[in-house]
Amino acid sequence: MSDSRAVLHDRHGPVDAELPLERAPYEALVTAVLAWQDPDLTPRDYEQIALQLTGHARTVASDVQRHAAALPKNDGRGALAEVVLREAADRLSQPLQGTVLCAKTRARLVRALYERLDRLTADRPEPQ
Template identity: 60%
Template structure:
């Protein structure tokens, strides 16, 4: 079994594993659902909660890497925009709906895409 980090909630509501692969699988599964009746509202709420916690953890990584870039670097500007949009979505009240879970799944996907771009070395500019 692989080791993993756990996001601990001091209110003891939930402990979330932070591994990327299981969350990417969850994101794909949630985004593939077309029938909101496939799960009960409590199940959708639990999925949204897990995706919210994971999105916040990934956002911290994006924010940390963004802070290392020069102020006017285009990658920084784009990352700050993604972070702003993610915060707005994650601060919205959670609901036990497919739509809410899918919104959180899109946020996780966008944050990982930005994180990957920040980790990729910038190509040398041509002169």
């Protein structure tokens, strides 16, 4: 057996650019996190949830960026997407914490990114 492994990673992104997002599980997680009233979880649990939401937020942000870049320069949706992406980058640069607030902040970010993605893709015709 060989010890060598091949890792598929394309830092320019086209490999996974057309793969659909696993949206439903993350939307359910966002809904659950934002509905928390007084959860009784450990700091490590909150951190793990925030970590999951962070990774997904980065994926959705990449998709938003790709769709915004494909718009004509005079399309206002692109400018709005850039505002959301700047705010996302700012929030994602904050360190993870094992708190309810951190998890809820990441959940709100995922929700905002999906809202922007939906607006960017709303008028696009479905692929044949």
